[in-house]
Amino acid sequence: MSTAAIALGVAIATPLLIKAFARSKGPARTTTIPHADERVVIIGASSGIGSELARIYAERHAHVVLVARRMELLQQSVQELAPAASSIHAVQGDVTLPEDVRRITLESLKALGGKVDTLIICAGIISVLPFAELAGIDSAKPAVSESDYSHLLPTDPDKALEASTRIMNVNYHAPLNLASHFLPALTQTSAAGNIIVVSSMAGKVGAPTRSIYCASKHAAQGFFDALGMEVERTGVHVGIVSPGTVATDLRQSAVDLPKADATSSTETVPPMKVAGTKKGAMTAKACAEGIVRGSDLRQHEVIMPWFYHVSIVLQIVSPSLVRWLAKKKYGYL
Numbered sequence: 004m005s006t007a008a009i010a011l012g013v014a015i016a017t018p019l020l021i022k023a024f025a026r027s028k029g030p031a032r033t034t035t036i037p038h039a040d041e042r043v044v045i046i047g048a049s050s051g052i053g054s055e056l057a058r059i060y061a062e063r064h065a066h067v068v069l070v071a072r073r074m075e076l077l078q079q080s081v082q083e084l085a086p087a088a089s090s091i092h093a094v095q096g097d098v099t100l101p102e103d104v105r106r107i108t109l110e111s112l113k114a115l116g117g118k119v120d121t122l123i124i125c126a127g128i129i130s131v132l133p134f135a136e137l138a139g140i141d142s143a144k145p146a147v148s149e150s151d152y153s154h155l156l157p158t159d160p161d162k163a164l165e166a167s168t169r170i171m172n173v174n175y176h177a178p179l180n181l182a183s184h185f186l187p188a189l190t191q192t193s194a195a196g197n198i199i200v201v202s203s204m205a206g207k208v209g210a211p212t213r214s215i216y217c218a219s220k221h222a223a224q225g226f227f228d229a230l231g232m233e234v235e236r237t238g239v240h241v242g243i244v245s246p247g248t249v250a251t252d253l254r255q256s257a258v259d260l261p262k263a264d265a266t267s268s269t270e271t272v273p274p275m276k277v278a279g280t281k282k283g284a285m286t287a288k289a290c291a292e293g294i295v296r297g298s299d300l301r302q303h304e305v306i307m308p309w310f311y312h313v314s315i316v317l318q319i320v321s322p323s324l325v326r327w328l329a330k331k332k333y334g335y336l
């Protein structure tokens with residue numbers, strides 16, 4: 004058999020094996036926790052995927068807490084979804100602030116009668132500039148003779164470091180801190196506690212113009228993968244969701260574009276053209292449905308859409324092909 008045929012066989016068989024092993028052992032969670040009894044906290048529920056998650060859980064009559072900074076958007080959802088949900092509350096907070104995370108935890112527990120079954124960490128921000136452009140690295144600059152070599156330094160290294168700090172705070176440190184605050188309640192008050200983290204395919208493979216974002220999602224994946232193994236024996240399940248592109252306004256939160264990271268919906272961010280096509284993007288609704296299914300089935304890994312399983316396999320079998328595909332998508336060929 005040729006190497007190509009073996010590679011093809013592996014590429015087809017492995018996603019099926021991944022799927023088979025992705026689900027944790029034990030009874031389906033929906034039998035342990037009926038929909039109407041489930042107590043869910045959604046972090047990053049004011050827009051995009053998070054607001055669709057809020058809708059699904061409310062329509063399943065769950066007890067829901069919605070968390071984000073833009074309180075007016077959360078309140079709109081509360082008003083709209085209150086007739087369907089068993090109970091629904093909004094809690095305003097910035098997850099990068101330790102004092103807010105403590106308050107979010109206590110207020111969520113109060114709203115849910117002291118019990119929580121599902122924590123979904125969906126808050127996230129992105130970066131969209133090539134790293135060299137952000138840091139002010141001009142490779143085309145003509146060499147000039149200076150004795151101190153300062154002409155060879157980047158012009159904006161602080162800008163790159165600041166963007167990285169901001170994105171790591173939201174996408175990695177905040178999820179870690181939220182997990183730490185909610186774990187005692189998930190362990191002690193739920194029959195089958197779940198932490199679901201919305202990562203990204205950017206946490207699995209690299210992509211040009213997304214270097215800092217990829218770093219933050221890789222960090223979150225590593226942490227939650229390991230945490231899942233540590234807490235499994237306490238009955239708490241950790242699931243990591245890696246969607247491909249989803250049609251939301253995430254790009255407008257880019258830390259490296261002007262007026263990024265808006266703290267108020269009244270602050271308007273002008274639409275920007277950024278690298279990377281949204282062609283074939285999933286809807287936020289479809290993504291949220293996949294996340295809820297993954298939580299119900301207690302899957303360790305949810306990769307969406309399904310064909311991205313192939314890129315996980317190709318990453319091992321043919322990394323250069325994956326790099327070629329990523330470069331093509333972001334216009335780097």
Ligand SMILES: NC(=O)c1ccc[n+]([C@@H]2O[C@H](COP(=O)([O-])OP(=O)(O)OC[C@H]3O[C@@H](n4cnc5c(N)ncnc54)[C@H](OP(=O)(O)O)[C@@H]3O)[C@@H](O)[C@H]2O)c1
Nearest residue numbers: 047049050051052071072073097098126127203249251253
């Ligand atoms: N869109 C995609 O193509 C895509 C693909 C893969 C993965 N994802 C991931 O999916 C998640 C949701 O993104 P989305 O696409 O739905 O974008 P989105 O509409 O911009 O949603 C981001 C959410 O995060 C919240 N958030 C951001 N910073 C926060 C902070 N400091 N404190 C509290 N909440 C904060 C935002 O609320 P406030 O601004 O009101 O605080 C908002 O509710 C992210 O983790 C993202 O990385 C998205």
